[in-house]
Amino acid sequence: MSIKLIVKRLAFLIMVVWAASTITFFIPRLSERNALRERFAELSRTGGFAPADLEKIIASYSAQFGLNKPLYQQYFDYMWGILHLDFGYSLGKYPLTVMQLIEQALPWTIVLLLVTTVFSFIIGNLMGAIAAWQRAPRWMRAVATPFVLLQGVPPVLMGVLLLFFVGFRLKMLPLGGAYSPGLIPNWSWSFALDLLAHQVLPATALILGSAGGWVLSMRGMGVTIQGEDYVNFAEHKGLGGVRIFRDYYLRNALLPQVTGFALALGTVVTSAIVVEGIFGLPGIGSLLSQAIRANDFPVIYGIVLLITIAVATLMVGLEFLYPLLDPRIREE
Amino acid sequence: MTSIALTLPDLRQPSNPALVLRYFRRNKVLGVGVVVVTLLVAFTLIGFLVVDPQNAYPLSAPTKKPPSLQHLFGTDFFGRDLLTAMVVGMWQTAIIGLLAGGLGTLIGVILGFISAYFGGWIDAVIKGACQILTPIPVLLIQVVVAGSLDKRDVTILTMAYIVVMLAWMGPTLVIRSQVLTMKERQFVSVAKLSGVGDLGIIFGEILPNLLPFIAAAFVGQVFAAVFASFYLAVLGLGPLREPLLGNIIWAAQSQGAFFNGWWWWPMEPAVAMILILASLALVNMGLDELANPRVRRTE
Secondary structure, three states, X not given: OOHHHHHHHHHHHHHHHHHHHHHHHHHHHHOOOOHHHHHHHHHHHOOOOOHHHHHHHHHHHHHHOOOOOXXXXXXXXXXXXXXXXXXXXXXXXXOOXXXXXXXXXXXXXXXXXXXXXXXXXXXXXXXXXXXHOXXXXXXXXXXXXXHHHHHHOOHHHHHHHHHHHHHHHOOOOOXXXXXXXXXXXXXXXXXXXXXXXXXXHHHHHHHHHHHHHHHHHHHHHHHHHOOOHHHHHHHHOOOOHXXXXXXXXXXXXXXXXXXXXXXXXXXXXXXXXXXXXXXXXXXXXXXXXXXXXXXXXXXXXXXXXXXXXXXXXXXXXXXXXXXXHOHHXXXX | OOXXXXXXXXXXXXXXXXXXXXXXXXXXXXXXHHHHHHHHHHHHHHHHHHOOHHHHOOOOOOOOOOXXXXXXXXXXXXXXXXXXXXXXXXXXXHHHHHHHHHHHHHHHHHHHHHHHHHOHHHHHHHHHHHHHHOOOOHHHHHHHHHHHOOHHHOOHHHHHHHHHHOOOHHHHHHHHHHHHHHHOOHXXXXXXXXXXXXXXXXXXXXXXXXXXXXXXHHHHHHHHHHHHHHHHHHOOOOOOOOOOHHHHHHHHHHOOOOOOOOOHHHHHHHHHHHHHXXXXXXXXXXXXXXXXXXXXXXX
């Protein structure tokens, strides 16, 4: 990979982050809604201070959040903050900053995402490859082909189905939350098991819900690749079935799937967030739905920006992986 | 000279419905998808004749009743009759899907044409904008937009506009690449040489040939719009009063429906949504085959 290409991709990454942060800066400011006013109007209704003081409080908070400066000044302050990953303070849980809240929630989401993405990618691609591989034993293809149907059931709906059948009807696994109510987090085996049991359903929902897409695209890829000359040649050389499948067929079919993976990253992350919300797991998803419910705008925008930056960075990063996977790119 | 009597073989062109049926038998994926979509449409239309749409709103029925003869689909915590809610919710989902899908495709077709046909810096700007916006997770930007609106202002129509705002890049890139190849074909050159103007070529020569692609892009957009509005509603960003399918699931999960044993409440919208998404995905796959003759199967 040439230096020129690397610089080009990095410039692209900066453009994406700039576009995303500019959109999230201007959209809320275009709307009539005043987050501070709504927040404090709510507080004044529930008591705590006289409604007459409302304007004073809003004015002093506007000054503190820098909302009384001219727009271009606000824009530069905001961009400067993003460069430091500083998204300001939460309105709902005031002394805490947005970044502190995200740091508490992030480990849950990252573990869930890593595990489910790896599993769904492996299962989906393997099933798709087998479903298309005409030399595969009949029973194998009979097992693999129905996985195509998963395509129609996105992770959230898979989650509701699993909650009903496994959690509610069979009563095998808990119906949501991070751990059983009443337990106090501690370092014991029983607590770890309880924690794990609560993760099984959301993880399964994400794995099955996103595997369908991989099955479908891998099957399409496999159909073309197995007709290629090099696959026939490998067969005429007398290589074994497993060897042809792994080294000649799967390896070549996987390359476009990695590109597809980079493109699907945004969907993968958003699915995980929505599934977390449905299951009430303490991750970014629940933080987001709580922030939406409480009109905690800095938290909403902070989460959106952080995820956008992460997804765009990963996307560009994956491109640097291609030379490792494809020797043809390495030589150029 | 004797004339040779030509007896024309009895070539009867099969009637149109018969041809369509025959095609469905060949393209089973499309056939099954169309059948399920038709059933869903029938459910909604017949539903509107039978039920009173007003029952889809809170306080119109006894609360928390499981499915029974009186309330076939049961009722929820807020006193909505869920059968009515399903009928109205599917209708609203269809409106969002068709409106956002149609608008997204229209914008995509226009931008794609402009970009590919005129080229130069216009092309560079449109293509660049599409490429920069594509890696941004659309749902999250939609969350920002929907979150910035006053919740009382969010209606079914605003949902459609929010969804369409960042959904035109896909069709733009598809139509652009198709126009680019189409532009180089001979029939376009012939038309150009015989003095047909830009608009004549676009509407008379290129557009008719692109119709299958536009149809496929439209179904893809409807799917994406239904999906996006569903996710927004599940996160609690939908028009909260309306019985949109995602809203019902959001409300059910907020009230801990499974913990309290009200299983029918979240399950019914989930099954309805699975049927909608799966049938649209099937139609989408089937149309791909129609739009891309190279993979079209022969009888």
